[in-house]
Amino acid sequence: MIKREDISISVIKRLPRYYRFLGELIKKDIDRISSRELSSKMGLTASLIRQDLNCFGGFGQQGYGYNVKLLHEEIGQILGLDSSFRAIIIGAGNLGRVIATHMDFEKRGFQLIGIFDKKESMAGQLVRGMPVRHIDGLDEFCRENLPQVAILCIPAEAAFEITDALVRLGIQGFWNFTHSDLALRYPGLPVENVHLGDSLMTFCYRMKEKLEHPVSDR
């Protein structure tokens, strides 16, 4: 077992997936699983799984395996899914609404407390039972409600202006759907990117490879 702060990002990135698989096992009323079984279900090596899980302390039991429910809970703990970080969405266009409506924030450690847009015409519209606020009210809202993270659903061009303001207002992290590289600008802050365009291009490359070399896939 190593210090929690020292856990590598490679391990962390696998945790949500473990969490998902374990959740499914719970639904199926399976209450123990060995690293070998889990490895074949997930397409990882058993060794990697044991290595990963052991970063956080021994949840397994020799000769038995892992207790599914316990492990699921523990990974949730590690990820901090029991938190309730106050989040606001910037941009109430289609993307902002989808995120607002479908994300199950509560199950993932967040709490959505506001949605903002710069279009006057949006103001007041209900999204997930919450009125869209005009961006002019951002300062006041932040002083009163102290949001901790912002979810950026705006065009790339508008990004820096608003993020600078948000940082001044105390925002401590971004979930970034914008095609801009915020992390460089705010070195201290967590910035989690969802670059859909990049994902699509990577997909394009893989399709091309697959169609040109139909054999060499794994």
Place this chain on the structure above:
Amino acid sequence: MIKREDISISVIKRLPRYYRFLGELIKKDIDRISSRELSSKMGLTASLIRQDLNCFGGFGQQGYGYNVKLLHEEIGQILGLDSSFRAIIIGAGNLGRVIATHMDFEKRGFQLIGIFDKKESMAGQLVRGMPVRHIDGLDEFCRENLPQVAILCIPAEAAFEITDALVRLGIQGFWNFTHSDLALRYPGLPVENVHLGDSLMTFCYRMKEKLEHPVSDR
């Protein structure tokens, strides 16, 4: 220079980002850049950049650097952005519509040729000037139009049934917004996942770390 098929996925995943940065340089009328300059803009080492770009053959010139426009074009080529893979969207809910409306498929090697939903009430509605089709018409549509990839914007529970059908109908790859692990089920096919839930959980972890150990960030 190494064989194109042997280029590692780590390199490929960085290409869209290079492409984006180079595109911005072009907009600013900058026509040459050294690996060192680019490295400081992108937060990578110059060494890594030279290593990456050299996988595809020497685009640089000693003592000069890289020709921005040439390099941009070349990376586009490598990614296959000049392709026009025929794509269909499965699921015309909020997510499906956002994707349909905002993705700039043409610039990223794809061509959107159809949108499907199982809700009768959706059928006929226009999304990006394209009528939503009822899922019952999928077979016929595929036989006639030969889509190559499917973009999955449906709930996880519905996924396997429809993807099995799609594979039978000749679909060769998935851009997967579903919370399910398709890659394991179709080992030969490219599956590019966008797991928003996982991303949010990773973000949660990072926020938690940041707030618990405010010093130890980079």
Place this chain on the structure above:
DNA sequence: TAGATTGTTAATCGATTAACAATC
């Protein structure tokens, strides 16, 4: 106890960084 499976160390593999000769 015997069998199973973990926790953990050591070996391997791959990716990144450093260094520098080649060359524009």
Place this chain on the structure above:
DNA sequence: TAGATTGTTAATCGATTAACAATC
């Protein structure tokens, strides 16, 4: 030519895999 910067090899670092003793 001299200076700059690449292409490329070697060194380092980190992540994954293999192996096995510990132990339930």
